[in-house]
Amino acid sequence: MNLQPTILHLPPQLKVCGLTKPDQIQELISMNVDFLGFIFYKKSPRYVLNHMSFEEISAINHHGKVGVFVNEEMDEILKIVQQAKLNFVQLHGDESNDFIVELRQKLNPEAGIIKVIRVGNNDCDNKEKIAQTLSSNLQPVNYYLFDTDSKAFGGTGKQFDWTILNEFEIPLPYFLSGGISEENIGNLEVLRQKPFALDINSKFETEPGNKDINRIKKFKTLH
Template sequence: MTHQSSTNQDKTKLKVCGLTHLDQIQELISMNVNFLGFIFYEKSPRYVLNHLSLEEISSIDHQGKVGVFVNESLDKIIETAEKAKLNFIQLHGDEDENFIIELRKKINIETGIIKVIRIGSEKSEVKGKPQQTINSQPSTINYLLFDTDSKAFGGTGKQFDWNILNEIEIPLPYFLSGGISEENINQLNILNQKPFALDINSKFEIEPGIKNIKTIKVFKDMI
């Protein structure tokens, strides 16, 4: 593995999620976007298999291909990850410790696992819950991702209270998601532990799955 300069290593990385079009994906690759997110959740308006085949995704030459799964079966995740040549598996549902341990045993050792911690808006709902969820994660995950809780499992364009992240211990590098935009990027200063990467989606779209490449470029230059 080549060592990046400390400047590149410290710079917050960028993940663009909900991709559905090859021409846009190529534009993002040429902009050096670090992670490309593909949603394999049929109920999502950005369900990638409505637009691209597993073969087309596998042929995308990028080291940061992330497959997003919500309460999917173990076999289906493994099969999809292999056929699409995914570099990361993002678990966005209610997958428990045993599920993740089994997944780690069965997938390629080099495939990273990102576990999503969904954070609600009700104070009573939030108190102590994110920490409990983090503490129950197996050591086999590589990253956490904090997102706004919703029945649709993400893509809300809504921001949760980032102050919550200062009240918990975060033992792994994490992705920050949920309504991130040019308007609230400056609020990152409140965070004691900075995110490893920002995960953007619905705020940078013309319509679900069609990204506004121009605004993504402006945003990338800001981070």
């Protein structure tokens, strides 16, 4: 008799990022999307405060509201988390370990931290950067997020080489981002350690911030 425990491979959760429209947000909530991403980076075409107020964001009744920040000041992050009633802080810039430790100390204990690791085209640089981050003992971090590197800090719609992740022991659950679509979702099979969640954005838009809800519905049935 085989007494080995059965390992269940649950499908990854889903995060839709770059949200700007309240009606689309409500549709995504009705679809049971797990994470809602709001970009608080002024240089982004999906900068949420150009479209929605803090009051509107804070009124959204959802457990997975993620604020995306890029090299933002500590006090500004803390203020926005409080005003928008965010559940998670996603750090998409070059935030140091010391910065993250201090943020964790000042942040509401119930709020989670997602640290982005941007993966570029240079194989050697990729591996060194990933190894350095994963070995830096970022204990205050709850999740990692691997995304395609770009000067614009995300939203490229391009996929990096996922197989590079197989060379590392990733100590935390992670989000996978960067050009994810119906066409490449089957390629998740190449990953030894499967993602905790998929993060979709520009591939599911008709224009920046305007989501194709029907396409997201179809994608949700695939993953």
